[in-house]
Amino acid sequence: MTPVEGRDLYDDPRFHDGYRRLRATGAGINEALEIPAMARHLPAVQGASVVDLGCGTGALARRLADAEAAEVVAVDASRRMLANAEPHPRVRFIQADLESLSLPSRSADLVVSSMVLHYVADYPALVRRIADWLRPGGRLVFSQEHPICTAHRGMPGWLQTGEAEEGCHIGAGWVWPVDDYASEGPRTQHWILEGVGKHHRRTSTLIATLLGAGLDLTAIEEPTPTATALHTRPELAEHLRRPPILLLAARRRAES
Numbered sequence: 001m002t003p004v005e006g007r008d009l010y011d012d013p014r015f016h017d018g019y020r021r022l023r024a025t026g027a028g029i030n031e032a033l034e035i036p037a038m039a040r041h042l043p044a045v046q047g048a049s050v051v052d053l054g055c056g057t058g059a060l061a062r063r064l065a066d067a068e069a070a071e072v073v074a075v076d077a078s079r080r081m082l083a084n085a086e087p088h089p090r091v092r093f094i095q096a097d098l099e100s101l102s103l104p105s106r107s108a109d110l111v112v113s114s115m116v117l118h119y120v121a122d123y124p125a126l127v128r129r130i131a132d133w134l135r136p137g138g139r140l141v142f143s144q145e146h147p148i149c150t151a152h153r154g155m156p157g158w159l160q161t162g163e164a165e166e167g168c169h170i171g172a173g174w175v176w177p178v179d180d181y182a183s184e185g186p187r188t189q190h191w192i193l194e195g196v197g198k199h200h201r202r203t204s205t206l207i208a209t210l211l212g213a214g215l216d217l218t219a220i221e222e223p224t225p226t227a228t229a230l231h232t233r234p235e236l237a238e239h240l241r242r243p244p245i246l247l248l249a250a251r252r253r254a255e256s
Contacts, residue, residue: 010078018192054116155189219249
């Protein structure tokens with residue numbers, strides 16, 4: 001089966017409808033884990049020029065604009081996602097593939113990306129372009145699926161290996177398989193649709209690529225659910241057993 005990736009994935013009506021239902025119900029991990037983690041690491045954006053890579057329907061872009069960013073250039077390859085984006089006077093939406101996106105050098109104070117870069121085939125090339133877009137001292141903050149989750153070639157998710165505890169969603173008797181971690185490259189997964197294409201990279205590769213492009217790592221986080229979140233949604237406890245998200249933040253080095 002040919003993997004479904006990027007623009008084709010989010011423009012597929014079956015996937016698009018399933019994804020919108022997931023976000024509308026809050027059943028995923030975005031609201032509970034990813035959005036709070038991004039908020040912890042985003043710098044003040046008042047008066048800043050911001051680029052949002054893989055903006056989807058523009059929720060993060062609008063939050064940044066509401067925080068008084070001067071302009072947010074919100075980019076996504078999916079026509080369907082952009083068609084559902086709510087306009088904002090300081091958000092400029094662009095339909096473009098991140099693999100070939102070109103922006104002016106030193107035009108951005110901040111580049112953000114929320115749960116997108118695991119779809120990008122040529123991560124090193126994109127990071128080099130991001131470093132070029134950033135002004136000296138500019139920031140990059142992005143989240144993506146954790147390499148522990150993308151490592152196994154089949155990406156099967158939790159596997160039951162023994163007798164599960166009664167009434168327990170994921171607990172004793174369940175394991176998360178990690179295999180082929182050092183073998184980087186394409187992966188396929190059943191997620192809403194069969195054959196969703198992603199790209200696995202080691203954590204060390206993700207960080208080394210940032211450093212090699214002239215960026216200094218400023219933060220790394222593997223978000224976990226808070227006690228409050230666990231009280232509201234006990235099923236989130238599975239994310240204490242393995243990290244679903246990796247967040248990295250970096251700064252472009254000031255030129256001498």
